[in-house]
Amino acid sequence: MASGQLDSRQAQALFDILTHHESYAEIQALKHPEIVDHFGIPLQPKTPPDSSSPLLETLLKRFILVLPGLRDVPSDFWTQNIKGLVETLDNGNLSESYDKGSIGIRKTLSTATSSTVEYVSRGTLGGYPKQQAKEDRQYDPSKPDDVIDAWNDFLHGIVYGDLLDKLFAKAAETDQLSEHDSLIRAAHEYAIVMCEPQRSDWAHGMAPYFLVRQTLKIGNAASMLSGMVKLVLAKMNMSTVTSWFGGQVSDSGMNLLQQIVSTVLGWDTSELKKRASTIEKNTQAPSKHQLEVLKAYCDKSTQEQQKCRTQSEYEPTSIASAILSDSAASPELTSPQQSLALEYVSIQLAIRDREELIRALCHHTPDLFTSSIRSVIPAYDPIIRALHQAVNLSGGVSDLEAFLNDLIKLGTFDMKAGKAEPPTVEDFVKLLHKHQSSSHRFIHQVVKNGPELRQWYHSYAAHAARQYASTSAATSTPASSATAAGDFTANLTSLLTLLSDTDKSAVLTEIDAHAAYISALIASSTTRMKRIINNLATDKSETQLGPGMFLSKWQALMDETRITPANEGGEVRRGGDESVRDATRVDTDGARKGGVANLGGAEGKEEGEGEGLKPPDVNYTVRLLGSGFREMLRGLEMK
Secondary structure (H helix, E strand, O other), X not given: OOOOOOOHHHHHHHHHHHHHHHHHHHHHHOOOHHHHOOOOOOOOOOOOOOOOOHHHHHHHHHHHOOOOOHHHOOHHHHHHHHHHHHHHHHHOOOOOHHHHOOOOHHHHHHXXXXXXXXXXXXXXXXXXXXOOOOOOOOOOOOOHHHHHHHHHHHHXXXXXXXXXXXXXXXXXXXXXXXXXXXXXXXHHHHHHHHOOOOOOOOHHHHOOHHHHHHHHOOOOHHHHHHHHHHHHHOOOOHHHHHHHHOOOOOOOOOOHHHHHHHHHHHHHHHHHHHHHHHHHHOOOOOOHHHHHHHHHHOOOOHHHHHHHHHHHHHOOOOHHHHHHHOOOOOOOOOHHHHHHHHHHHHHHHHHHHHHHHHHHHHOOOOOHHHHHHHHHHHHHHHHHHHXXXXXXXXXXXXXXHHXXXXXXXXXXXXXXXXXXXOXXXXXXHHHHHHHHHHHHHHHHHHHHHOHHHHXXXXXXXXXXXXXXXXXXXXXXXXXXXXXXOHHHHHHHHHHHHOOOHHHHHHHHHHHHHHHHHHHHHHHHHHHHHHHHHHHHHHOOOOOOOOOOHHHHHHHHHHHOOEEOXXXXXXXXXXXXXXXXXXXXXXXXXXXXXXXXXXXXXXOOOOOOOOOOOOOOOOHHHHHHHHHHHHHHHHOOOOO
């Protein structure tokens, strides 16, 4: 290894380390307004040389900004509306998981987004490995090995072959999956199993499906579109009436979408205030003065809150004790008071978060939320008109409503009995099997009856596939296809050659440990995939953790999250600690809910597979090579 060359396993491990760190760092940084100012395209007219988010920018340029419809939105949609919304949310200083003592929704979403970004980025930066074509092979969707092989061959055919053209042509002929080639049927089964539907919320019950269906039945496309815009975006207030008589149009009031957002968050706030009131009346609670100080902490600046967090980590002590010690109130808390104080801080932060979201999305002046939607509608007008002509949209809404009803019913389980019985992966797969004909019918109608739509989205799909094409002429073996870094290997090698022999040796030690970790994740995911497919054939239902390294990487990010100590002198906790997971399972009304912060289900472990598997420490590698990797990303061009 003195030459600095990396073997395929090491190259993939280093690639995994750097993309994983860069993805999460860029996502996390977006909570700072100054980072948004240096984001570049599309939030700025052009990309600055010191772009703060080169990886996100690359993916936006390659996949998002070229989407049919979205590619035609005016530039101020990004530079004013979206940037304004992000900055408004940033300035709202939403709460940190550290202070709340649990994994919040924002942390869950940011880690999920980061895990998605890192996988897409490795595919487009390194390229999908080329393999020998497998002519005339037949695949059995009920056999695990066939399903896994079919998925790999499907991707190879999309990126390097003519499978995309064949897929569009066949979809135009039929809406029956059974009439497709065995490769498509087996790859379809892989995609179904990989899907992990999550529970929905009250917003589904508030959606006006009947009104939407009736509006979509209007025969004239222009009238239908106008009706949908009025239904969703019309604001009901006095200015709406007076504007008809020549009065000045006001930006006040809320439209239907904002009413749904405000109402759902308002319900949460009411439940949280009840819990706060219960604590205030508790005889074992902190004093009235102490509770006032804890509540006031929520409205402090980012800098003042960070000062308390730093003190809490350094001493260490609970965030409640740190807050009180930074005030005129007594910092002394008994054990019951400490627990109630932490819960009170968490509740008050949750209340403020919801109030800030309502303010940003529903009451902000100017109304950036509504303005953003209005900017998008003209760009999507040709697509909406073509869809209206090609598809029974009213029937599609009915299909969506039926699916969501079944999904929510399946995802709701009773925790009050003391023993939860959450749905299994097999249950979710069966649900998708039940409703898959709806999506097949929709796709068939689009590609058969909408020639323009077919052309637009076929061109986009071909463009997206090209982003994964490797420039190398070499053909990989099946063993190396999962472990090579592809086109980016040379860049990784060049980074490594800049290190001293001592640093290089330390980095390679971390890389080897991470390579072993990746191998274990792949083996665990493959085992779960095979078990689920075998269980589906025998109608057995037992799996709580779905396949996919994505889930393991997502869980690892949440498990690593730093959380306030539970008491004075206690250690800083992590998101994976049982006390933190228990706190995360508490709903807004105080009742215990399912394992939101634990992707492994109610117990958090899948027996015998991947149990206790944690990513190794690679901080030294990130510290030495992270900045150089980011500089490389800033020089990337569109494929």
